[in-house]
Amino acid sequence: MIRVLLADDEELIREALAALLGLEADLTVVAQAGDGRAALAAARAHRPDVAVVDLEMPPPAGIELVAEFGRALPGCAVVILTGHGRPGHLRQALTAGARGFLAKGAPGGALADVIRRVHAGIRYVDPALAADALTLPPCPLTPRELELLRLAEYGTPVPVIARRTHLAAGTVRNHLAASVQKLGATDRAEAVRIAREAGWL
Numbered sequence: 001m002i003r004v005l006l007a008d009d010e011e012l013i014r015e016a017l018a019a020l021l022g023l024e025a026d027l028t029v030v031a032q033a034g035d036g037r038a039a040l041a042a043a044r045a046h047r048p049d050v051a052v053v054d055l056e057m058p059p060p061a062g063i064e065l066v067a068e069f070g071r072a073l074p075g076c077a078v079v080i081l082t083g084h085g086r087p088g089h090l091r092q093a094l095t096a097g098a099r100g101f102l103a104k105g106a107p108g109g110a111l112a113d114v115i116r117r118v119h120a121g122i123r124y125v126d127p128a129l130a131a132d133a134l135t136l137p138p139c140p141l142t143p144r145e146l147e148l149l150r151l152a153e154y155g156t157p158v159p160v161i162a163r164r165t166h167l168a169a170g171t172v173r174n175h176l177a178a179s180v181q182k183l184g185a186t187d188r189a190e191a192v193r194i195a196r197e198a199g200w201l
Contacts, residue, residue: 005046005048021112148161
């Protein structure tokens with residue numbers, strides 16, 4: 001019997017997935033969680049074989065949660081299930097240690113098959129997303145530029161970003177300007193949108 005943990009902040013989706021997996025003779029859902037912290041606590045308590053986690057939910061979410069699972073429960077295979085899959089997200093997830101990456105729009109029986117595969121040590125990636133990832137250019141931004149662009153995402157003023165990162169305000173402006181230029185954007189908001197759609201943020 002493969003023991004599964006489900007983590008998704010949308011209860012309706014979580015319950016539907018649990019019901020769907022409950023129809024499989026070799027799978028059992030041992031725990032459910034609505035955010036990353038609850039998922040980690042449930043995983044430590046129930047020791048699942050496979051964790052199915054949503055890419056976007058209250059923190060730690062998605063990529064960060066995959067890395068946390070790798071540290072806390074290295075024997076648990078993690079499958080990212082998302083309605084917002086981007087090629088950049090796929091790369092980040094695999095780098096963080098995810099064993100599977102599946103779109104929420106996949107056929108009903110696909111998740112059960114993916115769970116079996118990753119439990120057997122096989123990696124699974126949504127084929128369409130994998131094809132897109134192969135043609136995606138590498139991110140042109142440095143880690144520092146990505147960090148500052150992420151902080152600027154909600155219109156955070158430069159002085160606030162400077163204080164949080166212990167940088168001079170002028171240095172923050174220079175990095176943000178470089179990000180806008182590298183992405184061919186007209187302003188910070190567009191740069192954020194481009195980076196977010198590519199899966200770099």
